[in-house]
Amino acid sequence: MEILKTFALGGIHPKENKLSANVPIEVLPIPKQVIVPLGQNLGAPSQPVIKRGDKLKVGQLIGKGMSFISADLHSPVSGTVLKIDNLLDSSGFHRPAIVINVEGDEWAESIDRTDNLTTKIELSPQEIIEKVKKAGLVGMGGATFPTHVKLMVPSGKTVEYLIINGVECEPYLTADHRLMLEKGSEILIGTKILMKALKVNKAVIGIENNKPDAINHLSQLAKKHEGINVRALQIKYPQGGEKQLIKAITNREVPSAKLPIEVGCVVQNVGTALAVYEAVQKNKPLIERIVTVTGKAVKKPSNFKVRIGTPIKQLIEAAEGLPENTGKIIGGGPMMGKTLQSPEVPIVKGSSGILLMKKEESYRQIESPCIRCSKCIYVCPMGLEPFFLSRLSKLAKFDMAEKEIIMDCIECGSCQYTCPAYIPLLDYLRLGKAKVATAIRTRNIT
Amino acid sequence: MNMLTVSASPHIHGDYLTKKLMYGVVYSLVPAMLVSLYFFGFNALRVLLLSVFFSLLFEWLIQKYLIKGPISITDGSAIVTGILLAFNVPSNLPASMIIVGALVAIGIAKMSFGGLGKNIFNPALVARVFLLISFPVEMTSWPKPLGFTKNLSDVITGPTPLGFVKDGISSGRNISELAAHMPSYIQDLLGQTGGSLGEVSAITLIIGGIYLIWKKIISWEIPISILLTVVVFSGILWIIDPQQYADPVFQLLTGGLMLGAIFMATDMVTSPMTKGGQLVFGFGVGLLTILIRVWGAYPEGVSFAILLMNAVVPLINRGFKPKRFGTKPCLITLT
Amino acid sequence: MDNIIIISTITLSSLGIVSAVILYFIANKFKVYEDPKIDEVEELLPLANCGGCGFPGCRAFAEVTVKQAKDQQNLEELFCPVGGNETLQNIGNILGLEIEAKDPMIAVIRCNGSTANSPSKVKYEGVNSCAFAHALYSGEGGCRYGCLRLADCVDACEFDAIHMNPETDLPVVNNKCTACGACVIACPRNIIELRKKGPKKRRVFISCVNSEKGGHAKKNCAVACIGCGKCAKVCKFNAITINSFLAYINFDRCTLCRKCVEVCPTTAIWEVNFKPRKPKLENITIATEKPKEVVDKHSIACEKTSILHSQANIEYH
Numbered sequence A: 001m002e003i004l005k006t007f008a009l010g011g012i013h014p015k016e017n018k019l020s021a022n023v024p025i026e027v028l029p030i031p032k033q034v035i036v037p038l039g040q041n042l043g044a045p046s047q048p049v050i051k052r053g054d055k056l057k058v059g060q061l062i063g064k065g066m067s068f069i070s071a072d073l074h075s076p077v078s079g080t081v082l083k084i085d086n087l088l089d090s091s092g093f094h095r096p097a098i099v100i101n102v103e104g105d106e107w108a109e110s111i112d113r114t115d116n117l118t119t120k121i122e123l124s125p126q127e128i129i130e131k132v133k134k135a136g137l138v139g140m141g142g143a144t145f146p147t148h149v150k151l152m153v154p155s156g157k158t159v160e161y162l163i164i165n166g167v168e169c170e171p172y173l174t175a176d177h178r179l180m181l182e183k184g185s186e187i188l189i190g191t192k193i194l195m196k197a198l199k200v201n202k203a204v205i206g207i208e209n210n211k212p213d214a215i216n217h218l219s220q221l222a223k224k225h226e227g228i229n230v231r232a233l234q235i236k237y238p239q240g241g242e243k244q245l246i247k248a249i250t251n252r253e254v255p256s257a258k259l260p261i262e263v264g265c266v267v268q269n270v271g272t273a274l275a276v277y278e279a280v281q282k283n284k285p286l287i288e289r290i291v292t293v294t295g296k297a298v299k300k301p302s303n304f305k306v307r308i309g310t311p312i313k314q315l316i317e318a319a320e321g322l323p324e325n326t327g328k329i330i331g332g333g334p335m336m337g338k339t340l341q342s343p344e345v346p347i348v349k350g351s352s353g354i355l356l357m358k359k360e361e362s363y364r365q366i367e368s369p370c371i372r373c374s375k376c377i378y379v380c381p382m383g384l385e386p387f388f389l390s391r392l393s394k395l396a397k398f399d400m401a402e403k404e405i406i407m408d409c410i411e412c413g414s415c416q417y418t419c420p421a422y423i424p425l426l427d428y429l430r431l432g433k434a435k436v437a438t439a440i441r442t443r444n445i446t
Numbered sequence B: 001m002n003m004l005t006v007s008a009s010p011h012i013h014g015d016y017l018t019k020k021l022m023y024g025v026v027y028s029l030v031p032a033m034l035v036s037l038y039f040f041g042f043n044a045l046r047v048l049l050l051s052v053f054f055s056l057l058f059e060w061l062i063q064k065y066l067i068k069g070p071i072s073i074t075d076g077s078a079i080v081t082g083i084l085l086a087f088n089v090p091s092n093l094p095a096s097m098i099i100v101g102a103l104v105a106i107g108i109a110k111m112s113f114g115g116l117g118k119n120i121f122n123p124a125l126v127a128r129v130f131l132l133i134s135f136p137v138e139m140t141s142w143p144k145p146l147g148f149t150k151n152l153s154d155v156i157t158g159p160t161p162l163g164f165v166k167d168g169i170s171s172g173r174n175i176s177e178l179a180a181h182m183p184s185y186i187q188d189l190l191g192q193t194g195g196s197l198g199e200v201s202a203i204t205l206i207i208g209g210i211y212l213i214w215k216k217i218i219s220w221e222i223p224i225s226i227l228l229t230v231v232v233f234s235g236i237l238w239i240i241d242p243q244q245y246a247d248p249v250f251q252l253l254t255g256g257l258m259l260g261a262i263f264m265a266t267d268m269v270t271s272p273m274t275k276g277g278q279l280v281f282g283f284g285v286g287l288l289t290i291l292i293r294v295w296g297a298y299p300e301g302v303s304f305a306i307l308l309m310n311a312v313v314p315l316i317n318r319g320f321k322p323k324r325f326g327t328k329p330c331l332i333t334l335t
Numbered sequence C: 001m002d003n004i005i006i007i008s009t010i011t012l013s014s015l016g017i018v019s020a021v022i023l024y025f026i027a028n029k030f031k032v033y034e035d036p037k038i039d040e041v042e043e044l045l046p047l048a049n050c051g052g053c054g055f056p057g058c059r060a061f062a063e064v065t066v067k068q069a070k071d072q073q074n075l076e077e078l079f080c081p082v083g084g085n086e087t088l089q090n091i092g093n094i095l096g097l098e099i100e101a102k103d104p105m106i107a108v109i110r111c112n113g114s115t116a117n118s119p120s121k122v123k124y125e126g127v128n129s130c131a132f133a134h135a136l137y138s139g140e141g142g143c144r145y146g147c148l149r150l151a152d153c154v155d156a157c158e159f160d161a162i163h164m165n166p167e168t169d170l171p172v173v174n175n176k177c178t179a180c181g182a183c184v185i186a187c188p189r190n191i192i193e194l195r196k197k198g199p200k201k202r203r204v205f206i207s208c209v210n211s212e213k214g215g216h217a218k219k220n221c222a223v224a225c226i227g228c229g230k231c232a233k234v235c236k237f238n239a240i241t242i243n244s245f246l247a248y249i250n251f252d253r254c255t256l257c258r259k260c261v262e263v264c265p266t267t268a269i270w271e272v273n274f275k276p277r278k279p280k281l282e283n284i285t286i287a288t289e290k291p292k293e294v295v296d297k298h299s300i301a302c303e304k305t306s307i308l309h310s311q312a313n314i315e316y317h
Helices: A125-134 A147-151 A175-182 A184-198 A212-222 A242-250 A270-282 A312-318 A375-379 A386-394 A398-403 A414-418 A425-445 B018-040 B042-066 B077-087 B095-113 B123-134 B161-170 B175-179 B185-190 B202-214 B221-240 B248-253 B257-264 B275-295 B302-311 B313-319 C002-029 C036-044 C058-072 C084-095 C130-136 C152-156 C182-186 C214-220 C230-234 C259-263 C281-286 C291-313
Strands: A025-027 A033-037 A061-064 A079-088 A094-102 A161-165 A203-208 A228-233 A265-269 A288-294 A302-307 A326-331 A338-340 A353-358 B004-006 C105-109 C122-124 C162-165 C170-173 C192-196 C203-206 C240-243 C246-249 C269-272
Touching (some): A147 A270, A161 A270, A175 A212, A175 A270, A175 A288, A265 A270, A288 A312, A302 A312, A312 A353, A338 B004, A375 A386, A386 A425, B042 B077, B042 B095, B095 B123, B123 B302, B248 B257, B257 B302, B275 B302, B275 B313, B302 B313, C036 C058, C036 C084, C105 C203, C230 C240, C230 C246
Parallel strands (some): A025 A302, A161 A203, A161 A265, A203 A228
Antiparallel strands (some): A326 A338, C203 C269
């Protein structure tokens, strides 16, 4: 038997709980009202280009990304702009958002809504990047980094590998899994387009071995496409992290505080590959995404295709209601997802799943003293010392934490998952990271 | 509607627990406990029960009346300390001394530093050394392992194999003369030799150690590096002069080496945190053990070796950092 | 036997003498001259090493003080908030300088988002740190400007001057406050401000820092400043400014007339340590359309003052 590859340092294997893996993607009806937050991407929020009372069509530009790391925003529905107001979104804060009242479903003329597979790639790399930018694409894995920025290779650097991330190492989530099964051909053409834009001839699709059907399916399809390889990977969290995935596939390590381009790699999510296909071949901006609604108490764990801006309440109802005794609504997976404060929060470009947890499941145990078992060190995929860094952060010794390179932490949560004393290691690490980042910023300004 | 909870990720937790780790150690000690009961009879049971009971009692008293903090005697750490303390003393030790030992272990070595996780030295070992220095006679009269057949009152005592060799060599005899009077290696392995409760049977301790490594409660680095250092170092001495120095197998199987290497040195709180540090720690323990055994005043040196190395653990932790991600140089093949 | 005693005595004493001689020369060689005044000044300081003066510890402050007095013949911009004017006067006496008295200050918590006024909508679980919760979400009550109720300021206080009130879940400053400013730095939401203590410790301030639009602010908290501007209009001394839906009282201009307190529709303006006022006669006798509301507002104001009184005097353990 072939030994499957994985990354070397640390890692954990939480219970997978992929409850919705065999549920096909279901298209959710368009809601009556959508809330489209303006800051849906990493970096600067978009600036609204419409005003109250404007009539919108599906796919019409409503927000413009003004700075370098910023993305455009399009109307996910047709209807009237009700207001632009500060509303609660998945970040946990009230932030500016556009509220649109839905009227019918009228699409912009330029969008090709047929299901025909357009295989021929006619555009030049420059045109592809321009089109990706115009479609407002961001990383669909959750980090929401604007895609066009990732495609612009800095001068002096060469890309050798395009890595398509189909790992989905988070427990519970199955959105990418279903996508690979149902939209395999589109993903492969999207990969081809990305390869052209980056001028590379090697692409690897990395999939964890707990999705053998997706591996088989994509391997079959990939035979038709030259240069695309499907690679099965060992099951280990956090393999979906950029740095870990690059290590697993190419055995290269991205140096501290550097981007993957440093080792000649660009990583894109499978969802992004599909969005690229739709944007380039079908002129369709990013207005929809696949969201998993799951949880042990959910009656009907499902995968939905929804418009951006749909309140998650609607998704929960489609999965047959909010279970009794729900303690947490999590946007994303259980390891890295953010808790949402209310079911009114809308779906954004980066929402990969809604996880409902029971009170008993979500309850944090009482912290006991550290027994220096060093399990956190063994599982840290970045080779940090979480117990030490968290203590530094607790004692407010942020300058020392900076010297210990606290900024390398990818916030995967492996340390806190493993800690036998239930110490909230990652909470302290996050606090330390925030403080150190501020200190670095102020130092750079002065 | 019930109130939602807001917290930072991760929202799930693995099933490691301090309690589980501690009780795992207790389970791994069961085979050795049974063997000691078989060889030393009711006396062994008496020592074990007294030691565990008073360890728990002192922890409870201190937490309740001195620290006035939360009571955490159920986390298993005091039980482990109690069992290990019992394993480190001869089976005919008077009850009063066991109680003093438990008080030193829990009160001085553990709670005075702030309780679980904050002690520098292994509590059971501190107590053992305290007893050894305070009551040298009682602590070095080792009953012969005769099992339940003998009456409690007429226990025959004799030296441990290590003590026998030490005395023999210092009185001018050589190893081959002594060998005839010593137990065979098989007896050492099974436990038919004199010694403290837990050190007599190497095989049960190894079984316990394998269980601990399998359950990922301890890592293999510390025991293996200790045993390897002992074998290599004593092997060199043995090759130099087989008449003056005992052979490596004898060094491995006798005394508290197995107990120390597998259960005492691997105590999480008092051992280094990184793999590299653990190897250095193990090397230090092994080296010191042989140095004390061969040239020191005591026939047995494991407990002193571990305590000495415990003291340098903070230094080792400082010097040995885990391998960082991204420090490996990468070669980009330009196409 | 005697020999041994004699020899060892002689050896030890000669060893001692030799070491003493060496030490003497080394001490002379490495002697650093220090102004004796620094020691004198340091003795006058509270020695709390709180850092409230902006220097790392009392010794550093003493050194800077003596140096500045020597170079510039003044002590401008040097102040020990803990020792206050008295200490500075004493220092001035030693250094032979005239010192101008400064107004005593106190830390003021400008949020009244208690569990009653701003009911919890979600439950927080995690480390007890405002700094962390601040980055995570807007707060249990939903106000992104308000107090997170996790007591970073209490931890920062070296003088036992801030405690959490278990009823309101908000921090309360007591009379031990020295205005060192540690809590101001500790608060991630800039709620705490150093304000003038005021005559007879009386002061008026806006107990809110929410700069959202009125409607949003009010949605999360019953006593939020909604930026209506009534207080600014009624103030005759130009002490109140309104910036992005938030009023602010400049304590240098405020004359403590308390007109603003009366007009505030959300009771966001607090008056502290005043005598409970009697309901004005004309308000009741003239009794226009809404006499009840006027009385209500007064009673609320009085009640609040009395609560404040009790808060200031209670110490929570």
